[in-house]
Amino acid sequence: MLWVDKYRPKTLDQMIVHQDIVQNLKKLVSEQDCPHLLFYGPSGSGKKTLVRALLRQMFGASAEKVKVENKTWKIDAGTRTIEIELTTLSSTHHVEMNPSDAGFQDRYIVQEIIKEMAKNRPIDTKGKKSFKVLVLNEVDKLSREAQHSLRRTMEKYSASCRLILCCNSSSKVTEAIRSRCLNIRINSPPEDEIVKVLEFTAKKEGLTLPAGFAARIAGKTNRSLRRAVLSFETCRVQQYPFSSNQAIPPMDWEEYVSEIVSETMTEQSPKMLFQVRGKLYELLINCIPAEIILKRMLYELLRKLDSELKHEVCHWAAYYEHRMRQGQKAIFHLEAFVAKFMSIYKAFLISTFA
Amino acid sequence: MAPLGQTSQHQPWVEKYRPKQVKDVAHQDEVVRVLTNTLQTSNCPHMLFYGPPGTGKTTTALAVAHQLYGPELYRSRVLELNASDDRGINVVRTKIKGFAAVAVGSTQRQGGYPCPPFKIIILDEADSMTEDAQNALRRTMETYSKVTRFFFICNYISRIIEPLASRCAKFRFKPLSEEVMSSRIQHICNEEGLNLDAEALSTLGSISQGDLRRAITYLQGAARLYGSSITSSDLISVSGVVPVEVVESLFTACKIGNFDLANKEVNNIIAEGYPVSQVLSQVFDLIIESGELSDEQKARISQKLAEADKCLVDGADEYLQLLDAASDTIRALHNMPQEFSYET
Numbered sequence: 001m002l003w004v005d006k007y008r009p010k011t012l013d014q015m016i017v018h019q020d021i022v023q024n025l026k027k028l029v030s031e032q033d034c035p036h037l038l039f040y041g042p043s044g045s046g047k048k049t050l051v052r053a054l055l056r057q058m059f060g061a062s063a064e065k066v067k068v069e070n071k072t073w074k075i076d077a078g079t080r081t082i083e084i085e086l087t088t089l090s091s092t093h094h095v096e097m098n099p100s101d102a103g104f105q106d107r108y109i110v111q112e113i114i115k116e117m118a119k120n121r122p123i124d125t126k127g128k129k130s131f132k133v134l135v136l137n138e139v140d141k142l143s144r145e146a147q148h149s150l151r152r153t154m155e156k157y158s159a160s161c162r163l164i165l166c167c168n169s170s171s172k173v174t175e176a177i178r179s180r181c182l183n184i185r186i187n188s189p190p191e192d193e194i195v196k197v198l199e200f201t202a203k204k205e206g207l208t209l210p211a212g213f214a215a216r217i218a219g220k221t222n223r224s225l226r227r228a229v230l231s232f233e234t235c236r237v238q239q240y241p242f243s244s245n246q247a248i249p250p251m252d253w254e255e256y257v258s259e260i261v262s263e264t265m266t267e268q269s270p271k272m273l274f275q276v277r278g279k280l281y282e283l284l285i286n287c288i289p290a291e292i293i294l295k296r297m298l299y300e301l302l303r304k305l306d307s308e309l310k311h312e313v314c315h316w317a318a319y320y321e322h323r324m325r326q327g328q329k330a331i332f333h334l335e336a337f338v339a340k341f342m343s344i345y346k347a348f349l350i351s352t353f354a
Numbered sequence: 355m356a357p358l359g360q361t362s363q364h365q366p367w368v369e370k371y372r373p374k375q376v377k378d379v380a381h382q383d384e385v386v387r388v389l390t391n392t393l394q395t396s397n398c399p400h401m402l403f404y405g406p407p408g409t410g411k412t413t414t415a416l417a418v419a420h421q422l423y424g425p426e427l428y429r430s431r432v433l434e435l436n437a438s439d440d441r442g443i444n445v446v447r448t449k450i451k452g453f454a455a456v457a458v459g460s461t462q463r464q465g466g467y468p469c470p471p472f473k474i475i476i477l478d479e480a481d482s483m484t485e486d487a488q489n490a491l492r493r494t495m496e497t498y499s500k501v502t503r504f505f506f507i508c509n510y511i512s513r514i515i516e517p518l519a520s521r522c523a524k525f526r527f528k529p530l531s532e533e534v535m536s537s538r539i540q541h542i543c544n545e546e547g548l549n550l551d552a553e554a555l556s557t558l559g560s561i562s563q564g565d566l567r568r569a570i571t572y573l574q575g576a577a578r579l580y581g582s583s584i585t586s587s588d589l590i591s592v593s594g595v596v597p598v599e600v601v602e603s604l605f606t607a608c609k610i611g612n613f614d615l616a617n618k619e620v621n622n623i624i625a626e627g628y629p630v631s632q633v634l635s636q637v638f639d640l641i642i643e644s645g646e647l648s649d650e651q652k653a654r655i656s657q658k659l660a661e662a663d664k665c666l667v668d669g670a671d672e673y674l675q676l677l678d679a680a681s682d683t684i685r686a687l688h689n690m691p692q693e694f695s696y697e698t
Contacts, residue, residue: 024579031578035366035571041627079444148482152436158366169672170594171631176407179568180368182575183594188625223625291671298674302617310613311681312694318662318678322670347696 041186044224100141140172188223290330396468405527408565424467436478481513529564557586
């Protein structure tokens with residue numbers, strides 16, 4: 001098992017990071033009454049882990065016995081019947097799902113399936129809890145309509161059902177939903193906390209960790225805990241015992257992007273653009289999301305460029321990323337950004353050195 | 355609206371303290387006056403309630419319906435449809451029309467309720483209905499006006515097509531003033547045994563911006579998390595408002611004019627997980643109130659903030675948009691030309 005999964009905390013007490021949030025959540029559970037919750041924060045900050053631990057705190061060990069169900073729902077939408085396939089993860093007390101998987105049909109999921117689940121009162125043998133929990137992931141990817149549909153459901157069935165929503169950016173969740181939830185911001189853990197987690201992992205694995213090595217990993221990973229643990233494991237595979245100046249391997253796609261960037265800076269020509277296109281395709285084929293490629297390119301460029309060009313380049317990066325979101329195919333916009341950069345850079349070189 | 359009485363203690367306070375009678379609705383004096391009259395004469399026109407969220411539109415509509423019919427007849431006389439129900443054109447043509455067409459008898463009062471001889475259809479969140487569906491309603495409203503009244507509820511009246519709006523008596527719900535809000539909050543605090551100092555009360559008033567539902571939700575959240583005595587910083591952390599220091603340090607970085615410094619601040623904001631749209635709106639407040647900027651600078655920055663906000667709504671990446679806005683702010687603050695120098 002990967003270390004990320006192996007050492008994922010199962011209960012709130014085991015959490016190393018987010019101590020303040022953990023305390024609050026415990027209080028919330030002990031009050032026996034909890035409002036709807038909205039967890040938001042960057043990826044790799046521990047939202048899911050917190051939700052799982054919270055469920056366990058609420059319902060005890062039975063919340064961990066989950067089964068995966070793949071069910072096809074038939075939904076009657078007036079003139080035609082729509083079939084939606086949805087994978088849910090459920091225990092006796094909660095159901096977890098990812099409603100945005102249904103793409104443009106997510107509205108039906110909210111209107112029919114979630115409503116259906118919210119309506120039914122939980123069958124509880126001991127009668128301890130009077131509500132069940134629905135965990136919805138990636139609510140920021142839900143369409144506007146689906147989010148609208150969700151709001152009255154949240155109010156109407158609040159007596160028997162609590163929603164826990166997870167998302168990366170709460171900007172994309174409508175005001176109406178945010179105002180119905182208790183918002184909990186999960187920040188990326190600061191570097192010293194990441195170091196603590198790495199040290200904990202090393203202790204459990206029985207590894208000796210040279211001083212400063214954990215701090216270096218933490219510094220390289222952009223405050224993402226998941227990535228820190230993953231790259232720690234990579235280092236372990238690469239060389240053990242660790243030496244304190246051991247290189248921390250960057251992700252290979254990151255290296256590839258930085259290669260692209262240095263190429264565009266050495267030569268600005270249609271021929272080079274053609275070469276770059278091939279490399280961009282290579283990245284896309286390997287399932288690196290386009291906006292991440294663009295962001296990484298910008299990151300590399302900002303490191304290398306003169307400060308007077310930075311404003312301009314960052315403007316165009318934002319511009320083309322926005323266009324990419326509206327368009328269909330990412331490659332056009334990535335290429336357009338590269339071409340734009342080449343033209344700006346060439347003009348800059350000519351005006352500076354000619 | 356709890357299905358069973360025993361669960362009422364676990365209800366959100368928003369539901370628990372929802373006014374049951376029209377006269378209890380806060381701050382909407384004209385609306386209340388007209389509706390009280392309606393209740394006495396037990397006759398009413400089609401109605402359209404509009405206004406910002408959390409001002410009591412749904413509450414009023416439900417209260418009117420309850421007061422007209424009482425609990426027994428409510429089920430058979432009132433149809434409540436909201437955005438969580440499918441309201442495509444088909445539903446309008448079948449379900450709504452079917453319900454509207456049924457005649458009702460008996461005008462005598464039952465159990466102290468007026469029970470007028472018509473039914474009520476409440477269409478909540480009517481602005482999310484499609485235009486086709488709204489068009490299909492037009493004739494239905496007129497044909498069955500003898501036996502059915504429609505209550506439309508919406509946030510934006512401009513999204514209701516003109517033919518529908520002109521058939522209704524319009525009521526605007528205004529955002530709650532801080533005094534009214536404070537007195538409501540105080541009432542809830544007394545009921546729930548909470549301690550709220552004056553500072554926290556005014557903070558709650560300002561962060562909820564006239565939205566009573568939001569204020570109550572924040573209050574409940576804070577009460578759940580921090581126990582019975584609540585300070586204003588507790589409320590801020592629950593509400594998702596970005597702390598003033600964060601916004602100010604971003605603005606200071608922009609003022610210094612160092613791109614890398616601003617970039618670092620932006621990275622920090624993203625890593626802390628603050629919602630960028632909220633950051634943008636708070637930067638906007640800061641800029642508008644700032645005394646040291648020229649009007650032109652303010653205009654330039656505001657324009658950029660608006661563009662970035664639009665891009666965010668379209669689903670663009672938060673980091674890039676915030677960085678772009680920050681970079682433009684730097685350029686405006688240092689009076690750099692608006693056009694880029696190397697663009698061809």
